[in-house]
Amino acid sequence: MTSRHLPRVAHRTLRASKRSGQSVRSASSFSSEPVQALLDKSNAYILPVYARPPFVLTHGKGAYVWDTQSRKYLDFSAGIAVNALGHADEGVAKVLAHEAGKLLHTSNAFHHQWSARLAELLVSLTQKAGGLGWETGSATSTSGAKIFFANSGTEANEGALKIARKVGKTRWAAQNGKEWDDPASDKFEIVCFENAFHGRSMGALSVTTNPKYQKPFAPLIPGVKVGLYNAIDQVNNLVTDKTCAVIVEPIQGEGGVHPAQVDFLRALRKRCNETGAVLIYDEIQCGLYRTGTLWAHSTFPIDCHPDMVTMAKPLANGYPIGAVLMRDSVAEVMAAGTHGTTFGGSPLACALGHHVLSRLSEPSFIAHIQETSAYLTARLSQLPEWFPEVLQPGVRGTGLILGLGFRNGEHPGKLVQMARERGVLVLTAGKDAVRFVPSLNIAREEVDVAVDVLESCLGMLITA
Known part of the structure; x- marks a missing residue:
């Protein structure tokens, strides 16, 4: 990356922070007393087979989740490709409440x-x-x-x-x-x-x-x-x-x-x-x-x-x-x-x-997936061209299961952490990639937020 790119990177960093409604946060900012008490309880009673970041989620809506300190995150992981309709979907909640009040479990004997x-x-x-x-x-x-x-x-x-x-x-x-x-x-x-x-x-x-x-x-x-x-x-x-x-x-x-x-x-x-x-x-x-x-x-x-x-x-x-x-x-x-x-x-x-x-x-929903995935792919495809020192050529995958390959195997984990500190949740994949599996009803505006944050993080990686 040459110096001529730095103004664009700096601009993207500022714009991404404003659009996501977040400020850049360090790990130490997660250590409030109530949060630490919950983390200590988890450490005391939960089998330690997951390496989780040190904050506690409380609720979500659509493509966003919030933690106990009212910090908002754009969830571009969708619960590891699970929340197809996003968080707290009203239709899902209505079916859940209605059916749970009728017949929760029968076993397969009936x-x-x-x-x-x-x-x-x-x-x-x-x-x-x-x-x-x-x-x-x-x-x-x-x-x-x-x-x-x-x-x-x-x-x-x-x-x-x-x-x-x-x-x-x-x-x-x-x-x-x-x-x-x-x-x-x-x-x-x-x-x-x-x-x-x-x-x-x-x-x-x-x-x-x-x-x-x-x-x-x-x-x-x-x-x-x-x-x-x-x-x-x-x-x-x-x-x-x-x-x-x-x-x-x-x-x-x-x-x-x-x-x-x-x-x-x-x-x-x-x-x-x-x-x-x-x-x-x-x-x-x-x-x-x-x-x-x-x-x-x-x-x-x-x-x-x-x-x-x-x-x-x-x-x-x-x-x-x-x-x-x-x-x-x-x-x-x-x-x-x-x-x-x-x-x-x-x-x-x-x-x-x-x-x-x-x-x-529904045909309209399928059309939305196809349109949004084309837009996300187009935006992601620019990043390897802008950051060839960091990223492998091209975008992996199709639809809304996409990945960017990194040249340095340590960078995916670093980018995931940096994006999280800027309010966007993404995942690693394999030994050298970051994965994007958002909710299937993700909006174009949310794609812009996520990719702007990714671009700012990539700029920080090469200038660090």
């Missing part, structure tokens, strides 16, 4: 009215939008796919892996004239990819190939093979007749906002067809309209489509829910007792999911 409705909506929208092997605009029907409801993305992935193991055993038995539970079956291997993130329970952790996450809990489940993301030439050797499942993110979120190449996904689909393996797309972070379409794979050719899709984050706007969407050819191996959950698919969770998904799928 039917209730909302799980079938939400499942039907998910399947019919997938048929219309394209996905899971359907052409865009397919006629709506209640056949062709099934849903299993869980409580989180991790649980959805665990369920998908379990179901795929059962499919593998069943298909092996059919080929060899054996019973599905024959111990000689060797079709149980699972293929995953470097930099993936699928969750932290033992099965999901086994396919989350980060030594930092895995090493303390080894040994993990057996039969997991790890491939290089987007390496088409490895696919045939990686996926074999022993493979029961391949799990992959169409866009790696936690791993650094890296999209899969269509030809790579096509090669996986082809090889899974050849070997009888189940292809699982983890769309927990990139699905449910975050890319501007229902699924990240909705616009891909059918020969790239999966057998199963896992989802969670935005489905109920913050109320815990997860789900597995699967083709009937996968679902047919499951029967009563082969999987279950006490809380998954509760009346309240499914009512909220139906409300949120109905709103997200």
Whole structure:
């Protein structure tokens, strides 16, 4: 950065501070007595598995949240891509209060009215939008796919892996004239990819190939093979007749906002067809309209489509829910007792999911996502040109799951802290990126606030 840029950076810094309504704050300014008492209580009683900043949030509205000291933050993380409709949405709050006053929980020992409705909506929208092997605009029907409801993305992935193991055993038995539970079956291997993130329970952790996450809990489940993301030439050797499942993110979120190449996904689909393996797309972070379409794979050719899709984050706007969407050819191996959950698919969770998904799928809402994401992408794309010493070329991702890559691996964490001190909350991703996953109804004006703050922080990084 040459000196001729400094006036613009200084101007942006001032403008960003004014627009966000914040002053630049140091960590020491968070240490008021009431806040410290709450932090001390958390340290005393909460398992210390999170590194949180030293302030306490109290409430939110739309794209903003406030802390106990009445400081306002633009939340450009949306609860890690969860709050699709923002904070304290009136429609969500109304459904929550109404349904909680009627039927909060039944367990899965009984039917209730909302799980079938939400499942039907998910399947019919997938048929219309394209996905899971359907052409865009397919006629709506209640056949062709099934849903299993869980409580989180991790649980959805665990369920998908379990179901795929059962499919593998069943298909092996059919080929060899054996019973599905024959111990000689060797079709149980699972293929995953470097930099993936699928969750932290033992099965999901086994396919989350980060030594930092895995090493303390080894040994993990057996039969997991790890491939290089987007390496088409490895696919045939990686996926074999022993493979029961391949799990992959169409866009790696936690791993650094890296999209899969269509030809790579096509090669996986082809090889899974050849070997009888189940292809699982983890769309927990990139699905449910975050890319501007229902699924990240909705616009891909059918020969790239999966057998199963896992989802969670935005489905109920913050109320815990997860789900597995699967083709009937996968679902047919499951029967009563082969999987279950006490809380998954509760009346309240499914009512909220139906409300949120109905709103997200409105044509006007989808158009808003596409317009806003184009504007955000255009604004972010200027930053690598203005700060080439700091940023890698280009913007990663699509829709409203975007990332900026940094040349120095220490800079993403520093930028996140600097932006937070200026009133904007963003996230790191992988080893070298900052991630932008705002609420799906984020406004253009809020995009301007966030990017102005980012630009000012980048200017501070190179002048420090």
